Amino acid sequence: MLEGFQLMLANSWIVPVGVVIGILVGAMPGLTSSGTLSLLLPILLVLPSEIALMLGVCIYAGAEMGNSFPSVMLNIPGTPGGAVTCLDGYPMMLKGEAARALGICIMASTIGGLVGSIAAIALTPNIAKIALHFGPVEICIVVLFGLTTIARLSSDGMARGLLAGFFGLLLATTGTDPTYGQQRGTFNIVYLFDQLPVVAALIGLLGFSEVLMHAEKHVARLVESVDVHAAGPMAWRGIRQGFRDVLHKPSEWIRASLIGLGIGAMPGAGASVATFVAYQQSHAFASPERKQEFGKGAHEGLIAADASNNAVVGGALVPLLTLGIPGSGSMAVLLVVMSYHGLAAGPTLFTFNADTAYAILWSLFFASGFVLAIGTILAWFAWRIAMVNLSYMVPVISVFCLLGAFTRNGYVFDMGVMLAFGVLGYIMKKYRYPVVAMLLGIVLGPLFEENFMRSWRMGFGEFDVFWESQTALYLWGLFALTLVGPSLVRCSRRVYARITGR
Amino acid sequence: MPALAITYASYAWWEQRDGLYRADTLLYMRVLMVPVVVLVMAVVVQSLYTAWRATREGGAEPGGNNTDTTESRHYFRPALLICSTGILVYTINWLGYLISFTLFILVMLIGMGVRSIPRIVIITAGTVLMLHVVFIEILDQPLPRVLLSVLMKLS
Secondary structure, three states: OHHHHHHHHHOOOHHHHHHHHHHHHHHOOOOOHHHHHHHOHHHHHHOOHHHHHHHHHHHHHHHHHHOHHHHHHHOOOOOHHHHHHHHHHHHHHHOOOHHHHHHHHHHHHHHHHHHHHHHHHHHHHHHHHHHOOOOHHHHHHHHHHHHHHHHHOOOOOHHHHHHHHHHHHHHOOOEEOOOOOOEEOOOOOHHHOOEOOHHHHHHHHHHHHHHHHHHHHOOOOOOOOOOHHHHOOOOHHHHHHHHHHHHOOHHHHHHHHHHHHHHHOOOOOHHHHHHHHHHHHHHHHOOHHHHOOOOOOOHHHHHHHHHHHHHHHHHHHHHHHHHOOOOOHHHHHHHHHHHHOOOOOOOOHHHHOHHHHHHHHHHHHHHHHHHHHHHHHHOOOHHHHHHOOHHHHHHHHHHHHHHHHHHHHOOOHHHHHHHHHHHHHHHHHHOOOOHHHHHHHHHHHHHHHHHHHHHHHHOOOOHHHHHOOHHHHHHHHHHHHHHHHHHHHHHHHHHHHHHHOO | OHHHHHHHHHHHHHHHHHOOOOHHHHHHHHHHHHHHHHHHHHHHHHHHHHHHHHHHOOOOOOOOOOOOOOOOOOOHHHHHHHHHHHHHHHHHHHHOHHHHHHHHHHHHHHHOOOOOHHHHHHHHHHHHHHHHHHHHHHOOOOOOOHHHHHHHHHO
């Protein structure tokens, strides 16, 4: 742990840089942290591994805070996680309390981030110790569990999410079979003989598809006329008042941070789910008088949204570092960076590269501190980024997507792969298929195949091996619960309501 | 999407079956194909059911289509972006990165409705300069520069 701390200190300059980039990106509606990380991949792949990963985590942490600025000032969430901030942040702005609302957001985000990072530092190595006992069978089940959880959260039914995930696993078979070295699904294209260019696919699915969506909507400027001057001056006194509001309500930020941490650790759930759950819980625990204030500028609602939003980052690192399962698009990008640099994400990370793993966790802790300082400084102008004309951004971001795809292998062919996956991602978004599920399938495909084949051979060609061990049975139980649990609860509620006539 | 998944799965399956692949490799493909086929059927049934229900209720929303009408949508622009990116990828090996990206940004800015010539020039020149500095000077990436090198040799 100490070595990780020293490593982080030696490269600590990257923390504020990442936080600044993250806050500015988060403030720009449409550019999510995962999209930005995918665009920055050429730089992340060239940087030394620890700096690249620290930068990625700090950008993620900064973006989750930065989304509060346009949410409060313009009623436009910068990232999906910022949607709940709009509910109470914007009404506060309309009341002339914009500075106070931003103060609440900054302090709640800082505390949420600190709680998330401390919990991640404390929990991750211990979970990794448990995960070390996982064999190939258990890893297969965990991969399926991750895919299913993401599919479960798909807005248009689980079938679409699972289809996207399994299609991703199928696409990941492109290239050389890891067991026997036979080429599959290559269309006789020499560039695909090794494997599907994952970086190009990732940039296409996350970045270029988003550019296509923006080009289609063609909202030249997301905000045309918002009278932000009516919100009162962005005074230091107001921001300080916001800080005090948060510190005087410890139960709010403790509850919200723990919710964010727990949901962040679940693959696929992410900030948008965490903020809604935390907000709903804050509302449930509020007094009847305070409940009336929710949606009209309740401080509790704003604290819940922002604290949970930032605690998610720490939670999301837990499955990535302990099991090698990314729970979100941003984490998938970090997994690609880790594998490019030869770091095996998963339980062995804490055995062979413990210093890097701890440096990542410590950087998140310090990033949360920098969020307070940098967020306060940027409060004066960061929300103006939402005013950037998207007509200018579309060609520029497209060029960066193309170059990002090219950089990994130096093949122009990879630019074409990026374009193909961008179009695929665009179609998926149009028809409401979760892009992240497919991405997870592509990224985890080789891991799944390798462990599946190993298990198969361990079981001498029998499927019984998949439910022989106790751990596997527990994991299958958990898997089944994820698959059918919510439907069973819904059905039982319906039956109960029919019986009782309510 | 279901059609695409089935097409790719069929291609991969036939390729491996006809290519005398090992039984274990085929087994893994079969393990993936079974859920894909089942899920494709589930999605198709779900979409048909949604469409049928929408028709019965006289609703306007057909299954799967994005019916968000709050913003004006311009399908010409994504089509232009896809085509110009395709052309860029196809020609970059001959034209080189400087000319390709300059033309691409120019076309896209005009396509996106930017009419101010100074802005077009500044954004194009600024972006190309930035990518030259970042990707060539700093990251030392071997971006294609064929025509550029030929012109330089000729001059």
